[in-house]
Structures are given as structure tokens and as C-alpha cells.
Amino acid sequence: MSRELNATAASLLGLLAWRPMSGWELYAEFEHTIGHFWSITRSQVYRELQTLAERGYVELGESGARERRVSTITPAGREAFNAWIARMPGAEQIRFPFLLTVFFAEAVPPAVLRQATIEQRRTHAARLDGYLAQIDEVRAKAPAPSLALDFGIAYERAVLAWIDALPWMR
Amino acid sequence: MSRELNATAASLLGLLAWRPMSGWELYAEFEHTIGHFWSITRSQVYRELQTLAERGYVELGESGARERRVSTITPAGREAFNAWIARMPGAEQIRFPFLLTVFFAEAVPPAVLRQATIEQRRTHAARLDGYLAQIDEVRAKAPAPSLALDFGIAYERAVLAWIDALPWMR
């Protein structure tokens, strides 16, 4: 029954290797770190936690106050995580709805196109600001994660530059 | 029964708005255009084609040579596509396994880390080359799609620059 871990489960394990957390905490932690380049929902966290527990990779604590159940990674879990993280990573997968809008721009009413572009720009600018506001602190505390954040910064800058060069925005 | 189109089905419709195609062709066309920023599998193409046909958005032709069935977009299909493409696009979704490797780099054996990085670099460099080889031709023939390709170019350049700045690569 040693099915492969999926990336989501593995990331959860990775976070649990830092410290024990409840599902709720895990989700929050995930969102503001890995969440920048990997999406997840809350249900998924609990689901994955279940299967992780079935495989003996985490231990679900007692249901204490507020039903809170802290998950702790087991030695087997650490081992599984280490094995997973050391495999060659696959290609990334992007799904960028705005690129569909651009790709089919000829079918989009000009006003809508401009509006959508402005909104995208705002979103990405806000994300960049958020990343920049964190980067120094993260770099000091967590070197490896800060490199992933560097990617986010480079990415957002590239997106913004590209948006600014769109012909209908100049 | 007028359920929302999903992005995948809508993109397929968008391609069919250019010209009628068989599922096979659709997949090929998709792969080397939209495929750069949206993934799809062959089974999915056929499945979506089925539901698109059920909703009257495409017409599946007679089975011709080699079982080939050409799909043609209907007026209702064009309308549905135009409505879909004019809605505000949502946020993009990235899933970048290598970023997990980087994020958890402390748990990765140095040799593996270096190896993975080199492979990533090669992949992205190859993609960039591929895009650059096409861009002039695409720009001349299909202005809007070329803007999406421009994004690909900007993206790959950003990734390469980021990779080259990783501390274990210098």
C-alpha cells in the first residue's frame, strides 16, 4: 500500500516537519508560504491529513478543546517526505485565464479588454508589494523559503512589465 | 441546462471559431498555442467535445477517413464563446514543483539539488529558444496570440535569471 505521495500531501508533510500543527494552522501556514505557487483548499488539508494518518505518516492528536486536533509527523513520515523531496521535480503547470483573454483578444470588446488589463495590473502590483514587504524578514529567518519568494518577486515584475507593454495600454 | 462553460471547453470553442477541426487536430493546435499556459489531455478534448455537442455549441460531423470526425462551431457556440471570453478573467494558478524543491531545499541532498536545478535550467532554456524561434512568424500572422507568446518569453527569461541567481549555482 505504499502509494506515491502527491505533491500536496508531501508539502503538508514538509510543513509538519517544522512543527506539529492543526489542520487549520496548516492551511494558514500553507497559504502564506507555499500558497504563492501552489494552491490548496481547506477540505483538502483535512482529507490529506486523513490519508497521511492512514499511512502512518502523521499522528492525529486527541480531539481536545474546540475539537482541535494537532498533527505530528512520525519518523516514517519524515522518511517519506525526505524521499519525496529528493525526487526530480516535474514541469510546472500554469493556468492563466488572462492569457486566454489576450490570446483571443480579437473577440473581446475593447473596453472589457482594457478593464481586465487594468485589474490584472492592480492584482499583480499588489502581490509584488506584499512580497517585497516580507522579503527581508523571510530572508533573515528562512533562507530557502526566501528563494522561493524571490521567484515570486521576479515573476510579478515580469508580468507587470509585460502588461505595461500590451499595445492597448500605451 | 445553460451551465457555465469552463475555461478548457471555452478555449476549445475559441479554436473552433477559427476553423473546423477534428479532435486530434484540436489537441495538436491547442498544445502548441494555448498549451504554453494551459494544459489539457487528449481524452479531455473528446470529452469536452461531447458536452459541447450536447449543448449545441458544436456540430460533430460524419465519421470520415480514419474515423475522423470534424467539429464545427455553431452560431450558438460562437455566442457562448463571445460571452465567455468577455467576462473578467480570474487569478492565475501556478504549480511549480521545482519551487517546492527550493522551498524545502534544506531537506534535499546537495547533489540532487544541483542536478534538479541544472535540469530545470535546461528545460526552460529550451522553451525560451522554441518561443524565440516562432515569435516573428507568429507576430506576423496572429497578433493577439503573439502577445501571449511574448508573455512566455518574458516568463522564461525571468525564470532563467532567477535560476542563475540561486546560491548553489554560483
Add this chain to the structure above:
DNA sequence: TAGCGGACATTCCACATTGTTATATCGGAA
């Protein structure tokens, strides 16, 4: 010219993953 290998083409299936929605409890703040 017969035959073969490879490209073209579709269908079906099994499964994994994801997203959404609803529901229930409890502690603390207002």
C-alpha cells in the same frame, strides 16, 4: 505490389485531484 510500420483518430475506463457547499461545535468578545 504486397505488406508493414508509424502516424492518425476515437472511445472507454479507472482513478486521482480539486472545488464547493453544508453542517456542527466551542470559546471568547461584545
Add this chain to the structure above:
DNA sequence: TTCCGATATAACAATGTGGAATGTCCGCTA
């Protein structure tokens, strides 16, 4: 007391992945 936010879970619908099975047709070459 009432309401909000933290917390957990279930159940379903939708989406996505990957591959097996099956057949056709094209062009090459023995």
C-alpha cells in the same frame, strides 16, 4: 446573550490524468 471566528468533517460535483483497446490510412521498401 448573541455572534464571530476557529475548527473539523462529509459528501458531491467537476475536472484532470493516463493509458488500454481498437481501428484506419499513408508512404516506403523488399
